[in-house]
Amino acid sequence: MVKKYNLIAVLLVLILVVAGCGNANNNAGNGEDAKPVDGSSNPNASYDNVTVKIGVQGKGGLFGKAQEQKWFEDEFGELGVKVEWLEFQSGPPMIEAMASNHLDFAGMGNMPPISAQAAGIDFKIISQLLNGKNNVAIIVPNDSPIKSIADLKGKKVAVTKGSNAYNFLYQVLQKAGLDNSDIQEIQLQPDETQPSFESGKVDAWAVWDPYITLNTLSGKGKVLADGESEGVLSPSFQLVRSDFANDYPELVTLYLKTFEQARQWEANNQEEAFQRYADERNIPIDLVEGIQSRAAMINIPVSDETIANQQNTANFQFELGTIRKEINVADVFDNQYIEEALK
Numbered sequence: 449m450v451k452k453y454n455l456i457a458v459l460l461v462l463i464l465v466v467a468g469c470g471n472a473n474n475n476a477g478n479g480e481d482a483k484p485v486d487g488s489s490n491p492n493a494s495y496d497n498v499t500v501k502i503g504v505q506g507k508g509g510l511f512g513k514a515q516e517q518k519w520f521e522d523e524f525g526e527l528g529v530k531v532e533w534l535e536f537q538s539g540p541p542m543i544e545a546m547a548s549n550h551l552d553f554a555g556m557g558n559m560p561p562i563s564a565q566a567a568g569i570d571f572k573i574i575s576q577l578l579n580g581k582n583n584v585a586i587i588v589p590n591d592s593p594i595k596s597i598a599d600l601k602g603k604k605v606a607v608t609k610g611s612n613a614y615n616f617l618y619q620v621l622q623k624a625g626l627d628n629s630d631i632q633e634i635q636l637q638p639d640e641t642q643p644s645f646e647s648g649k650v651d652a653w654a655v656w657d658p659y660i661t662l663n664t665l666s667g668k669g670k671v672l673a674d675g676e677s678e679g680v681l682s683p684s685f686q687l688v689r690s691d692f693a694n695d696y697p698e699l700v701t702l703y704l705k706t707f708e709q710a711r712q713w714e715a716n717n718q719e720e721a722f723q724r725y726a727d728e729r730n731i732p733i734d735l736v737e738g739i740q741s742r743a744a745m746i747n748i749p750v751s752d753e754t755i756a757n758q759q760n761t762a763n764f765q766f767e768l769g770t771i772r773k774e775i776n777v778a779d780v781f782d783n784q785y786i787e788e789a790l791k
Contacts (some may be wrong), residue, residue: 495528500552500699503534503542508728510721510745514710523706529699537637540610546571552692553703557584557612557656557684562762565780566771570690575704575786576750580683583743584616585660585674588652589645590667597624597673603651604632606641610770612682615761617654618768619680620673628768645669656682661738662731681757685750688785697785704789708747747790749783 502520504511511533514520521531536542539556543564546554555577564571586605588594594603597620607614618628634641634650638659644650646668653659653669663669675681686704693700714721722740726733758777765771 495696498528498696498699499530499532500524500703501532501534501550502553503536503551505536505538507535509725510710510714512728513713513721513724519710520703520706523702524699527699527702537639538608538611540608543569543610546687546689549689549691552689554687555684556687558682558758558761559612559615559765560610561685561687561780562615562758562765562775562777563610563771565775565777566762566766566773571687571780572690572693572782573685573750573780574688574693574700574782575686575789576683576748576754577686577745578682578684578743579746580612580681581676582657582674582741583660583684584613584654584656584682586617586620586652586654586672587645587660587663587669588672589648590670592651592670594652594672597621598626600652601626601630602632604634604649605652605654606634606636606644606650607654608637608641609635611656612684613654613656614770615765616675616678616680616682619761619764620678622764623678623680657743658735658739661735661742665732665735665738681754683754683757686747693782693785700785701788704747704786708789711745711747747786749786749790750781755781 500520502511515533524531534545534551536545539554539560540563542551542554542556543560545551547564547567547569557578558580561571561573586597586600594600600621605617607617621628621631634644636644638655641650641653641655642659645653645663652672653663660671660674664671686707688700688703722733722736725736755778762771762775762777766774
């Protein structure tokens with residue numbers, strides 16, 4: 449049995465960074481003065497009072513290392529751009545912050561961008577972070593009699609509304625022939641759900657990693673269904689606020705370049721990285737390895753196939769009534785920054 453650790457505190461940074469500006473005027477700029485997307489030097493570029501706020505879903509992990517080494521601060525600092533860090537529980541609060549011009553960048557699952565686009569929030573998706581096969585799942589307590597999705601009928605299922613887990617849950621229910629009303633939906637954030645899951649106040653939990661791995665490897669839960677078993681993918685993306693991208697396209701490319709450098713450090717130093725993540729959270733290293741196996745980050749252009757999958761998700765959410773209008777998701781995808789960053 450893995451020793452007890454604080455599950456709520458452990459939001460390893462496998463989910464990713466968020467960046468933003470605390471004052472809309474701080475990032476106001478003249479597009480003519482900004483450098484071109486290719487990031488080449490422009491002596492007329494001005495970054496007076498520009499602050500990029502980078503946030504994470506939790507502390508530590510890869511971006512804990514990045515903060516300690518000041519990788520982002522050093523890269524942006526060469527241009528006179530300041531860096532700050534923010535924390536979030538999940539994607540929907542990130543969207544709210546972006547809508548109020550308090551974030552420039554955000555990393556999240558596939559559902560929050562759909563809700564944001566339908567609500568008229570102006571952003572671009574600039575790279576893909578997770579392939580979406582195993583990073584979202586429905587878990588049940590280890591001693592649960594629930595053996596299939598059909599067994600969820602009449603059960604209390606915890607989920608964070610508006611998250612990628614929310615979309616996953618209802619797509620899986622539909623595939624199993626269940627109506628939305630066949631379950632008792634309990635809307636909670638992850639830190640609220642964990643004690644309810646452990647105490648048996650909910651029968652199942654639709655959630656993302658690291659909570660899947662933390663519960664399964666600690667013997668507190670088991671996977672009932674995930675994206676691979678159900679054929680329902682839950683990719684994650686990086687977003688940028690459109691006004692920021694229009695004013696400072698070269699900073700978008702720089703952000704992705706710096707993230708890729710951090711990701712490459714982790715890939716080339718896995719033993720050091722995983723031990724670090726385990727030590728800083730006082731958890732066994734096998735938990736870190738399990739989380740990485742489910743949610744290893746990528747940083748690639750978004751394929752046509754993934755965009756088509758995202759469109760299917762948007763169509764499903766419109767039919768479900770979660771969003772109030774039909775959208776064309778291709779309108780928000782823009783691969784030019786990641787293509788330049790990876791050159």
